Amino acid sequence: MKVLLSTKMKTQGKAGVKQVIVSFGATVFALALGMLLIYAIGFDPFSAAVAMVDGAFGGKNAFGETLVKMTPLIFTGMSYALASRCGLTNLGMEGQLYMGALAGTATGIYVSGLPAALHLPLTILAGFLGGALWGLIAGALKVRFGASEIITTVMLNTIAISFIDYMVNGPMIEPPGINCQTQPVRSTAQLPNLISGTRAHWGFVIAIVFVVLFWLFLWRSKRGYEVRVAGLNLSAARYSGIHTDKNILLVMFLAGGLAGLAGCNEILGIQIRMIPEISPGYGFDGIAVSLIGNNTPVGIVIGALLFGAFRAGGNRMQIRAKVPNAIVSVVQALVIFAVVASQMLLDKWNEYQMKKINRQESEVA
Amino acid sequence: MDLLQTIGGYLFTDIRMAAPVLLAGLGLLLMNWSGLLNIGAEGIMLIAALSAVAGSHYFGSVWLGLLLAMLAGAIFGLLFAVLTVTLRANQTVVGAALNILGLSLSTTLNRVLFGIETTVTKVDAFKVLEIPLLSKIPVIGRAFFAQMPIVYIAFLLVPVIHYFLFKTKPGLNLRSVGENPRVADTLGINVYRTQYLATIVGSTIVAAGGAFLSTGLLDFFAEDMVAGRGYIALAAVIFGKYKPAGIMVAAMIFMAGNVVSNVLQVAGIGIPYTFLTMIPYILTIIALTIFASRAVAPASLGKPYKRG
Numbered sequence: 001m002k003v004l005l006s007t008k009m010k011t012q013g014k015a016g017v018k019q020v021i022v023s024f025g026a027t028v029f030a031l032a033l034g035m036l037l038i039y040a041i042g043f044d045p046f047s048a049a050v051a052m053v054d055g056a057f058g059g060k061n062a063f064g065e066t067l068v069k070m071t072p073l074i075f076t077g078m079s080y081a082l083a084s085r086c087g088l089t090n091l092g093m094e095g096q097l098y099m100g101a102l103a104g105t106a107t108g109i110y111v112s113g114l115p116a117a118l119h120l121p122l123t124i125l126a127g128f129l130g131g132a133l134w135g136l137i138a139g140a141l142k143v144r145f146g147a148s149e150i151i152t153t154v155m156l157n158t159i160a161i162s163f164i165d166y167m168v169n170g171p172m173i174e175p176p177g178i179n180c181q182t183q184p185v186r187s188t189a190q191l192p193n194l195i196s197g198t199r200a201h202w203g204f205v206i207a208i209v210f211v212v213l214f215w216l217f218l219w220r221s222k223r224g225y226e227v228r229v230a231g232l233n234l235s236a237a238r239y240s241g242i243h244t245d246k247n248i249l250l251v252m253f254l255a256g257g258l259a260g261l262a263g264c265n266e267i268l269g270i271q272i273r274m275i276p277e278i279s280p281g282y283g284f285d286g287i288a289v290s291l292i293g294n295n296t297p298v299g300i301v302i303g304a305l306l307f308g309a310f311r312a313g314g315n316r317m318q319i320r321a322k323v324p325n326a327i328v329s330v331v332q333a334l335v336i337f338a339v340v341a342s343q344m345l346l347d348k349w350n351e352y353q354m355k356k357i358n359r360q361e362s363e364v365a
Numbered sequence: 366m367d368l369l370q371t372i373g374g375y376l377f378t379d380i381r382m383a384a385p386v387l388l389a390g391l392g393l394l395l396m397n398w399s400g401l402l403n404i405g406a407e408g409i410m411l412i413a414a415l416s417a418v419a420g421s422h423y424f425g426s427v428w429l430g431l432l433l434a435m436l437a438g439a440i441f442g443l444l445f446a447v448l449t450v451t452l453r454a455n456q457t458v459v460g461a462a463l464n465i466l467g468l469s470l471s472t473t474l475n476r477v478l479f480g481i482e483t484t485v486t487k488v489d490a491f492k493v494l495e496i497p498l499l500s501k502i503p504v505i506g507r508a509f510f511a512q513m514p515i516v517y518i519a520f521l522l523v524p525v526i527h528y529f530l531f532k533t534k535p536g537l538n539l540r541s542v543g544e545n546p547r548v549a550d551t552l553g554i555n556v557y558r559t560q561y562l563a564t565i566v567g568s569t570i571v572a573a574g575g576a577f578l579s580t581g582l583l584d585f586f587a588e589d590m591v592a593g594r595g596y597i598a599l600a601a602v603i604f605g606k607y608k609p610a611g612i613m614v615a616a617m618i619f620m621a622g623n624v625v626s627n628v629l630q631v632a633g634i635g636i637p638y639t640f641l642t643m644i645p646y647i648l649t650i651i652a653l654t655i656f657a658s659r660a661v662a663p664a665s666l667g668k669p670y671k672r673g
Contacts, residue, residue: 041477089457091404145654148603150404150457152653154596155646166639287461324476329469336462337448344452 019294022346026338027292027306033338034331038323048321055316056309062316064198068270070308072097072279074207075262076286077304078214079255081295083149085218086251087231092138092153093259094283095160096131100260101267102164103130105274106172108185108267119188124206124264131260132253134160139252143245149252157283165276172274182274191269201269208301210258215297217254227251259283280311281329288332291339307332369504375624376508381582382620383613384512384519385410388574389598390605390612391522392567397602398530399563400543401449402667404460407595408467409441409568410575415471417576418586419478421488430488431515431576438572439565441467446564450557453669464595472588479586490584491515491577515577520613522570527609539563543663546670556670574598593646600649606660615652622648 035045056066076093083090104127111119138156141147172182194200218224230237230244238244266278285307292306293299310332314325389406396403413434420430441463448454479486491513500510530536541549542559550556578594579586597619604618605611622645630641 041473089461091461141650141654145657147650147653147657148599151596151600151603152650154593155600155650158593158646159643162639162643166637169639170637284461284465287458287465291458324473326469326472326476329465330473333462333466333469336458336465337444340454340458340462341448341452344448344454348452 019343019346020299022342023292023294023339026342027335029342030331030334030338033334034327037330038327043321043323048317048323051317051320052310052313054313056313060195061198062312064195064200065312066305066309067194067198067200067204068308069311070304071201071203071207071269072262072266072282073285073289073304073308073311074211074301075258075265076282077289077293077300078210078286079258079262080286081290081293081300082214082218082227082258083251083255084290085231085295086227086247087234088142088248088251088255089150090135090138090153090252090255090259091150091287092135092156092256092283093262093286094279094281095153095157096134096256096259097263097266097279097283098160098164099134099263100127100131100257101263101274101278102167103127103260104189104264105182105185105267108189109172109183111189112186114188116188119186120191120268123185123189123268124261127260127264127267128257129260131263132257135252135254135256135259136249138256139249142252143248161276164274168274168276174273180276184272185268189268190272191265199270201265203265203269206261206265210261211297211301214258214300223247223250259286285311285329285332288336291336373504373506373508375621375628376505377511378627379617379621379624380508380520381512381516382623383616384516385574385577385582386594386598386601386616386620387613388515388519388522388577389571389595390601390616391519391526391609392570392572392574393598393602394526394530394607394609394612395539395563395567395570397607397666398540398543398663399560400546400663400665400668400670401445401560401564402456402460403445403463403564403567404457404596404599405441405445405463405467406571406598407591407593408464409438409571410578410591410595411467411471411589412437412441413572413575414579414590415475415586416572417580418486418488419474421490421580422478422486425489427489427491427580430580431573434576435569435572438568438570438575441572442565442568443561445568446561449669450560450564453671456667456669468589471586475586475588485585485587487584488580491581513577513581515573515581518573519577523609523613530609540663543665546665550670550672556672560670571595571598597645597649600653603660603662604652604656606656607662618652619645619649 035049038045038048055062057063076097079093080090104123107123107126111122134156138149138152141152142149168182169180174181174183191201191203194202194204218228226242227247230242230247234244262282263278267274271278289300289303289307292303310328314328317323318325389410393403393406416437417430417434420433421427445459445463448459449456493511494514496510500506530540538554539559542554542556546556575591578590601612601615601619604615626641626644629636630638
């Protein structure tokens with residue numbers, strides 16, 4: 001059984017290159033469809049595209065913005081990918097992101113007297129734990145009661161966002177309590193600037209470090225191997241003696257933590273303080289990011305770059321070409337449909353080729 | 366008498382609030398019994414909510430708005446079926462993408478059609494249809510017989526869909542596709558056609574639930590107004606053990622959370638408002654944890670079927 005599964009995994013790796021090319025084609029197709037849609041609702045698609053590219057890559061400042069938007073997407077993309085490698089669907093990235101942001105903010109404000117060298121790592125750890133524990137709830141409900149994580153994670157999103165609303169308007173409100181926001185986190189907990197003259201911060205570097213850790217965990221550790229086996233075939237994994245329940249708990253913990261870091265870094269690098277709406281939907285963006293990246297480390301970075309550029313360029317597109325920036329998410333959905341459809345068409349094509357070969361072989365025989 | 370009247374009032378609100386979740390749940394049920402797990406109800410309801418307002422605004426009739434909403438739902442359903450039935454794509458991923466599409470497309474179209482001013486465009490909405498005599502029954506009369514037409518339709522669909530699923534030949538065929546598509550196929554049932562039909566019809570029912578949010582409970586569209594009801598409907602189907610009457614009970618219990626939170630808010634007993642808004646969602650999680658293991662899903666739910 002183990003041998004069979006590992007061959008299956010290896011063949012998947014070889015087919016990966018072909019899949020990347022097909023995914024790329026599908027993305028281009030979806031972008032074209034998006035431009036058609038912009039035209040259909042009465043705007044000029046070309047000036048929209050120009051404004052978009054300009055807002056994402058036109059100059060140092062624009063590129064800095066792309067890095068800023070990319071950072072949370074790398075984390076939420078990894079979060080969805082990790083769960084999906086284990087056969088789980090984590091739709092709770094948004095809530096985990098918020099809980100991570102809250103835990104990070106609290107540690108950044110209320111822990112005092114530490115040098116930055118201690119305070120900053122501690123705050124980031126708190127951000128990870130905030131998201132991780134929130135993710136673990138869904139994992140525990142699944143393992144213990146069989147409650148579908150698809151539904152519980154979404155419910156936990158709404159609960160988390162309501163809870164943050166309460167904290168920011170109540171116990172953690174900045175004195176004297178006029179604006180619904182917390183105090184700024186202490187300077188010892190803030191992430192330093194990465195490129196001067198832009199908003200890009202060291203959170204991006206942390207994200208890349210975690211991409212490496214993500215790779216090490218899934219492809220270089222025994223536990224990661226078990227997780228991937230369980231994701232391919234849960235009952236087979238159970239037969240070969242893998243503790244699937246323990247892995248589900250671990251994966252939901254880690255996936256929640258990754259999403260928590262998305263929120264925590266956004267606070268420590270950009271917002272500096274907690275406000276009710278720190279995420280314009282970075283959580284759900286993670287689905288598209290991981291899908292485009294085929295759940296692989298490099299793919300996730302590329303997916304995050306694409307959608308980060310969308311987010312950065314979308315704002316300029318809205319200002320200059322007057323196209324509502326929500327269209328960016330429409331294009332994102334189109335990308336998911338196109339990538340999924342193209343992968344399935346590729347499968348069908350491979351099947352067809354196999355049948356042809358089999359037929360030829362039987363004719364020769 | 367006063368207390369009874371209050372209870373009647375709560376029941377009225379509960380039934381009204383339950384209707385959209387019930388409709389969404391019934392639509393999902395048809396898809397589930399055909400073996401398809403569609404988590405995209407939230408997105409379908411959002412695009413339907415916008416279409417209903419747009420239809421009501423431009424055609425001047427709330428019923429034409431409903432029709433437009435159902436048409437939008439059917440298109441989303443068709444998209445889901447093409448990707449998951451014909452191309453056998455992962456149903457959860459496609460459903461999640463439907464939710465992203467429904468949210469972003471309804472937001473975009475709302476801004477394009479009605480502008481981004483702070484004033485909302487109000488439209489013609491459904492009116493209460495009082496049933497003579499019956500609505501005069503004390504306590505429960507108004508709750509059951511002085512509702513909007515869609516509410517009656519939603520609750521009448523419960524026995525209709527039950528009869529269809531469990532007492533008719535096409536209903537039996539539909540269920541056999543969800544239980545074991547290979548056997549159904551050998552028996553001469555067209556599996557793909559059944560799944561396409563279930564998805565499209567189911568999605569139009571889900572869409573009717575979305576339309577009721579914007580042209581029944583309210584008379585305008587607000588961004589992200591479905592607020593998780595599409596997912597609550599998913600939980601209602603599991604809680605209701607894949608039976609229409611069960612879904613009805615589930616929808617009324619989950620939405621009673623809304624009523625309770627309203628009551629507590631008015632009573633002003635010091636629980637912060639933000640905690641009260643969590644009640645329906647917490648209730649859904651609790652119900653799911655208690656009943657998830659007892660509900661028996663159609664055997665082939667969520668598994669793509671490959672012919673031959």
